[in-house]
């Protein structure tokens with residue numbers, strides 16, 4: 001099973017950027033292999049293994065499948 005935390009700081013909170021609008025972000029927490037979005041939003045983008053995600057606490061970013 002893939003690790004679910006940031007390889008730099010260990011945070012489990014990340015965010016995705018909206019592909020249509022880089023100022024629109026969607027925060028989520030990784031727990032037990034799935035993502036739980038922190039705010040109820042009408043249209044959360046699909047989170048896939050090759051989604052580009054950003055750590056909420058440090059400068060790490062990369063693909064979900066590269067975590068850990």
Ligand SMILES: [Zn+2]
Nearest residue numbers: 006009055058
């Ligand atoms: Zn981090």
